[in-house]
Amino acid sequence: MMTVKDIKDFNAAQTLDCGQAFRWKEQTDGSFKGIAYGKVVTIKAEGSDLIIDGTDESDFEAIWKKYLDLECDYGQIRKSLEAIHPILKEAAAFAPGIRILNQEPWEALCSFIISQNNNIPRIKGIVERLCRSFGEQIDEDCFTFPSAERIAALEPEELAPIRAGFRARYIIDGAKKVAGGEIDLEAIRRMEINDARYELMKITGVGIKVADCTLLYGLHRLDCFPLDVWMKRAMAVLFPEMKPEDFGEYGGIAQQYIFHYSRMHPELFV
DNA sequence: CGCCAGGTTGTCG
């Protein structure tokens, strides 16, 4: 158990249930239980403190501090974003505790391949079955996200039980290219943004949007601004005069504020 | 039943 005192600009629900990650489950007490980097933890806020159950100082320093992006000054970033547009200011004020997670790159890539033409509850279900079927069991009812190597060895029919539909062969193609070294996610992390996109789009089933989600959520490229159906609506209705690049080096964080704000206010788009 | 969901692909004109 670890307590992080006096934490600012972080809210577990806003961060873990805003559509950037698909494996965190809200518990009856309002905490969130999840798995990353092979470890299971439960995260909750108590007043201005952040409590992480199932970890210790060493794992916190090695994993969770980075995973939750606690080293980044979101107060400062939010202030700079708020100056860009009044509606962005409103969206940021609506969920000021959102942070962009540092997810495992392959998990982010695979999860967003699954996300295409799909809805969030069903994405969560497919990811859950994927982990339960092919991940490593950590404890009762807890499984890791299966490695690219594990998935690369499967035939499409073996993925049928997770009910990913037409995405099954995309998942396997991605796994083969990552496991085989044809695509080096850590090298992509440091590439110029368009080269990075081009590399990821060598995978069948990865277009610009899945590439940008992988870059933002898996490789922490905060300037990536993924445009899904919600963001396209939001841009057309709320920011008609703006383009993604106008949101600057922290556009990805702006995108997450806007995405969450839009999903919580569907009446804006009827 | 038809439409939609954090899209992408292949195929037309």
Add this chain to the structure above:
DNA sequence: CGACAACATGGC
């Protein structure tokens, strides 16, 4: 080049 159906699956 741009438009558009098809792609599995499940909820409404």
